[in-house]
Amino acid sequence: MSSTPTPHPWRQFRDRWPHVHLHMVDWLPASILAATDGHTKVVMRDTLLQRERRVAIAHEMEHLEHRDTCGQTSQVEDAINAKIARDLIPLPHLIDAARWDHRIAVIAEELWVTEALVITRIETLDAHESETLTRELDLHHI
Known part of the structure; x- marks a missing residue:
């Protein structure tokens, strides 16, 4: 871990x-x-x-x-969700959970968050994070 x-x-x-x-x-x-x-x-x-x-x-x-x-706008709610996804799901934790199982429901349970938040975190990865996640998961499956 x-x-x-x-x-x-x-x-x-x-x-x-x-x-x-x-x-x-x-x-x-x-x-x-x-x-x-x-x-x-x-x-x-x-x-x-x-x-x-x-x-x-x-x-x-x-x-x-x-x-x-x-009554905040959907843009405000989306921005908050993106921020808390980053806060509650540090990239190393996401990588560890995804190594265990690629299913969103399992990752969410492992990280003590909702499935929607895992999806938000994945959708808002920056280029470096996305590359790191891909590289780490590919290396794990060799």
């Missing part, structure tokens, strides 16, 4: 946002994992899996950072 530390968004939330209250709720629509008022509150669907909660809190921390409230 990589020597790159595993990202811990819950520690970051605890340390950076101690004044923000997290409320686990049963009323959010299925398409929304969590939401924030941008200042003092995050609501999160109470039925989420651990890996969904990790992604949701990382996402909401980005909104808190920018003091965003609900």
Whole structure:
């Protein structure tokens, strides 16, 4: 396994946002994992899996950072997803997980993230990262 530390968004939330209250709720629509008022509150669907909660809190921390409230544009949401994909899935971890199994669902479970976030990370690899991933996976299969 990589020597790159595993990202811990819950520690970051605890340390950076101690004044923000997290409320686990049963009323959010299925398409929304969590939401924030941008200042003092995050609501999160109470039925989420651990890996969904990790992604949701990382996402909401980005909104808190920018003091965003609900209703951001799809461009803002895409940019946040790209950033948290980079933050939660360091390239060495992606390489290690992909060596284990090429299926997105397995990679996501191994990395404690959602399948959508793995796809976002792969789709937003820069040229150097893409080359490194390809080279490392090709060498592994020789």
